[in-house]
Amino acid sequence: MQTLLYRSALIALKAGEIALRYYGGREYTLKEDSSPLTQADLESNAYILEHLALIAPYKICSEEAVLDYEERKSLEYYWLIDPLDGTKDFIAQNGGWTINIALIYKKRPILGVVYAPCFNELYIALQGLGAFSFDSVLLKRSNPTLQWLKEHKQKLNGERKIQDSQLIACDSMFHSTQETLEFLKKYDLKAYKCGSSLKVCTLAKGEADIYPRFNGTSEWDMAACDIILQESGGVIIDKQTKKPLEYNKSSIKNNHFIAFAKSQIGQAIYRDFLR
Structure with a gap:
């Protein structure tokens, strides 16, 4: 392999x-x-x-x-x-x-x-x-x-590289939503705009903390960066199932989700999301 x-x-x-x-x-x-x-x-x-x-x-x-x-x-x-x-x-x-x-x-x-x-x-x-x-x-x-x-x-290793008390959230260049903006405001998150699967890779390399995605994605958008985040210690959690994203579904579309860097697992937003 x-x-x-x-x-x-x-x-x-x-x-x-x-x-x-x-x-x-x-x-x-x-x-x-x-x-x-x-x-x-x-x-x-x-x-x-x-x-x-x-x-x-x-x-x-x-x-x-x-x-x-x-x-x-x-x-x-x-x-x-x-x-x-x-x-x-x-x-x-x-x-x-x-x-x-x-x-x-x-x-x-x-x-x-x-x-x-x-x-x-x-x-x-x-x-x-x-x-x-x-x-x-x-x-x-x-x-x-x-x-x-x-x-x-x-x-x-997913460890945070930027020493800032305010958490950084990745957001899409073209697919952000009102729900996303409200989420950023609720948790006082600093937005970092970038494209494609680089948003999740940014979490894996410790340059951002969280990526809320409240808009449509497909399985091929997320699979490669999903395992990269997982192996760096982070996780992508499905908003509906509260479990890691699942692939090879009858529908190629993903549910909405939040990706968490290693440093955010078990922290306040993570706990809120799993409730």
């Missing part, structure tokens, strides 16, 4: 290169749900599907090639990917988009890769091994190989 983690990370890095060829363009179409679709989404998707099939025998469910529930409901393992998470961020050219690759085992992610090409940020995690990031400067200067990734990873 460790080798599979690093190989899927290399696939994400290459998919990011492909997407960057289209970065700065304004052309897109709208899908049935009115979300935007770019050529970068499609070409990143094609590359990931082709190359994941070469490294493991698992079926693949992607935002751009959805695996029907009847095909995946009895699968023990399958890949769950978002070939370009944050297409609105991509079009807006704010850098906050990612390539997400996760491996699902019995309704939970056990392997995750999140790559933000514009920021040279790569995050990886494997259940039981931990969550890791890579120095953005080294990543930019290097031509990463399997061995390079193994030697240069930095462990994420």
Whole structure:
């Protein structure tokens, strides 16, 4: 599984290169749900599907090639990917988009890769091994190989890096809600806006404390960053079930949730949310 983690990370890095060829363009179409679709989404998707099939025998469910529930409901393992998470961020050219690759085992992610090409940020995690990031400067200067990734990873422990008495809450650039704003005000939280699955990764690396999401997400949006947060000591809690998010559901849509960094587990907001 460790080798599979690093190989899927290399696939994400290459998919990011492909997407960057289209970065700065304004052309897109709208899908049935009115979300935007770019050529970068499609070409990143094609590359990931082709190359994941070469490294493991698992079926693949992607935002751009959805695996029907009847095909995946009895699968023990399958890949769950978002070939370009944050297409609105991509079009807006704010850098906050990612390539997400996760491996699902019995309704939970056990392997995750999140790559933000514009920021040279790569995050990886494997259940039981931990969550890791890579120095953005080294990543930019290097031509990463399997061995390079193994030697240069930095462990994420979820410990808070910013010494501020006011808690920091991640919020979406494009999908915030009135409920979210009221939540931030209720708990006197300082908002930090960023895109895609980077919000959860920000919790994993100790630069924010909480991420309330009271708007729609899909399973492929969250799976990769979910295991990264989990392996850093944090958790994403479903607002309805009060349990960690579950995957491989009949509906690909997630319930609303709150993601908690390691430092917030057991604290006041966490306790309130579980009541």
